[in-house]
Amino acid sequence: MTMTASQLVFDDAGSVDFHDLGKVFANGTQALRNVDLSVGSGEFVSIVGPSGCGKSTLLRIASGLDTPTTGHATVGDGAIGFVFQEATLLHWRTVARNVELLMELQGVPKRERAERREEALQLVGLDGFQKHLPKQLSGGMKMRVSIARALTLNPDIFLFDEPFGALDELTRERLNVEVTNVFAARPFTGMFITHNIFEAVFLSTRVVVMSGRPGTVVGEVQVPLPFPRPLDLRFDRAFTRLVSEVSGLLREGSS
Numbered sequence: 526m527t528m529t530a531s532q533l534v535f536d537d538a539g540s541v542d543f544h545d546l547g548k549v550f551a552n553g554t555q556a557l558r559n560v561d562l563s564v565g566s567g568e569f570v571s572i573v574g575p576s577g578c579g580k581s582t583l584l585r586i587a588s589g590l591d592t593p594t595t596g597h598a599t600v601g602d603g604a605i606g607f608v609f610q611e612a613t614l615l616h617w618r619t620v621a622r623n624v625e626l627l628m629e630l631q632g633v634p635k636r637e638r639a640e641r642r643e644e645a646l647q648l649v650g651l652d653g654f655q656k657h658l659p660k661q662l663s664g665g666m667k668m669r670v671s672i673a674r675a676l677t678l679n680p681d682i683f684l685f686d687e688p689f690g691a692l693d694e695l696t697r698e699r700l701n702v703e704v705t706n707v708f709a710a711r712p713f714t715g716m717f718i719t720h721n722i723f724e725a726v727f728l729s730t731r732v733v734v735m736s737g738r739p740g741t742v743v744g745e746v747q748v749p750l751p752f753p754r755p756l757d758l759r760f761d762r763a764f765t766r767l768v769s770e771v772s773g774l775l776r777e778g779s780s
């Protein structure tokens with residue numbers, strides 16, 4: 526499908542394509558320039574780059590929450606799931622009712638809501654916590670609820686905006702494994718923002734590196750490692766070589 530500058534056009538289900546994309550905010554801040562990036566159906570792409578280089582802006586454009594000022598963004602017409610930096614749960618609702626929220630807003634019938642809720646809770650390892658309130662959960666569990674809530678939409682495209690940045694290292698590692706398990710069990714097109722290079726390589730089929738603001742793509746590293754990915758993959762020589770490659774590109778792009 527064709528598209529003109531500063532418009533979003535929805536194409537086939539799971540693909541995301543940015544062509545010569547730029548974003549200047551109303552206050553004159555140029556967040557992005559000349560971004561060329563194609564993410565195909567079934568890829569899991571992590572995006573790393575210095576703080577403020579426009580990673581969240583890129584994800585917001587992919588989700589339709591924001592628009593580019595120049596260039597094109599073409600996004601598949603499938604369902605989009607979005608997980609934010611905060612779990613954004615409603616504190617008065619139980620886990621089960623939080624997970625059902627987006628389906629309620631979409632008018633999904635009760636019985637189907639319950640089925641999709643249970644399936645999603647199983648996938649993120651929270652079966653048994655349906656009646657808990659958010660205040661009874663750890664930070665990692667809250668994030669699992671947030672992922673389960675997005676999963677109920679059966680996303681073709683799953684956008685993650687640094688969801689594990691505030692978690693301790695062990696919880697983050699466990700959740701990384703969960704995400705790769707979910708990806709293997711129910712494939713989607715993933716875009717994942719992180720500052721953590723280990724996390725980026727562990728989760729992804731490809732890591733894209735951006736320069737400092739205004740952000741543009743400075744390079745990418747393919748991650749040809751099979752799924753599922755066990756935690757001790759991090760000690761594998763092939764893994765550490767990929768981490769060094771990403772780290773080198775990041776340094777180049779920041780200098």
Ligand SMILES: Nc1ncnc2c1ncn2[C@@H]1O[C@H](COP(=O)(O)OP(=O)(O)OP(=O)(O)O)[C@@H](O)[C@H]1O
Nearest residue numbers: 550551552554556575576577578579580581582583
């Ligand atoms: N609505 C807005 N109006 C003006 N400037 C904005 C707006 N949103 C973001 N910016 C600026 O655009 C730049 C890119 O922001 P963005 O949040 O996309 O970066 P980021 O790479 O995700 O940052 P971080 O890694 O710190 O989360 C930043 O300088 C930010 O201050």
